[in-house]
Amino acid sequence: MIPRMEFGRTGHLSTRIIFGAASLGEVTSEETENTFELLAKYGINHIDTAQSYGKSERRIGPWMKHHRKDYFLATKTDQRTKDKALVDLYESLDKLQTDHIDLWQFHCLVDQKEWDTAMGEGGVLEAALEAKKQGLVKYIGVTGHGMNAPLMHLKSLEQFPFDSVLFPYNYTMMQQPAYKEQATKLLALCEERGVAVQTIKSVAKRNVEDRDNSYATWYEPLDEERAIEQSVQWVLGNRQVFLNSVGDIHLLPHVLEAASAQINPVSDATMDAMIETYGMKPLFT
Incomplete structure (x- = not known):
């Protein structure tokens, strides 16, 4: 079973692996059913999806209809x-077959102009606050991709007490001094304020570029069991963070198995050797 810890100040005990339901974007109903059975096997109790994840919300809906109380359910706009x-919110509620979202997130809010709109008069923040008053949303979060995600999350947290953040976090990204500096500041602020920290891209190998990629990810993932195990355990070695699982259902079992084992510190030397062996590179520079 996957260990659990409090999801920030929400009081919810979430599994440290959050199911990244982007992996359900283009799968069949049968594959969805098999995936939920796998999640149940490992005790996963937190799902993260988005309006933009293809068929994901519609695939989740029939399961929520019968198992809603078993999951902390997050989506994004x-x-x-x-x-x-x-x-977007009302469509998500309809597709997910639920009367409320536990965590509603502003998806990839890293562009300054978009940030100004979102946080300003008539912006999405007003929508979230209104939805929270109506009981449609319990908590509000912000997510981001790219080099400036931690920096923009710091800006967002100074503007509003978000309940969670989400950003890329893996060994190769954290080897970039500028990124590491901002991510470290963000982690410290989240620790101080009780903000839940979600991480993505734990098993990213590198950008696809001109190579074949047989997985349902926009990047090339690690796919050897030992490499996945070491990368997952490196992330979970930071006791503050949650890990949102990979966007391919065929790699999901390896991530869950790695997280269910005892978490042992993974040394920089081990990760440096992996970079050499697998040609790993940061997704964002």
Whole structure:
């Protein structure tokens, strides 16, 4: 079973592996059923999806109809204005077959102009606050990709007491001094304020570029069991963070198995050797 810890100040005990339901974007109903059975086997109790993840919300809905109480359910909106974001929210509620979202997140809020719109008058933040008053949303979070995600999350947390953040966190990203500096500041602030920290791209190997990629990820993932184990355990070695699982259901069992084992510190020397062996490179520079 996957260990659990408090998800920030929400009071919810979440499994340290959060199911990244982008992996359900283009799968069949049968594959979805098999995936939920696998999640149940490992005791996963937290799902993270988004409006933009293809069929993901619709695949999750039939399961939520019968198992809603078993999961902390998170989704996201790409919209930056109040009116459009509320349309997204109601569509998510319908597709997910639920009357509330546990965590509603502003998806990839890293562009300054979009941030200004989202946080300003008539922005998505107003939508989230209104939805929270109505009981449609319990908690509010912000997510981000790219080099400036930690920096923008710091800015967001100074503007509003978000309940969670999500950003890329793996060994290769943290070898970049500028990124590491901002990520370290973000982690410290989240620790101080009780903000839940979600991480993505734990098993990223490198960008696809001109190589074949047979997985349902926009990047090339690690796919050897030992490499996945070491990368997952490196992330979970930071006792502050949660790990959002990989966006391919065929790699998911390896991530879950790695997280269910005793978490042992993975040395920099081990990770440096992996970089050499697998040609690992940061996804964002």
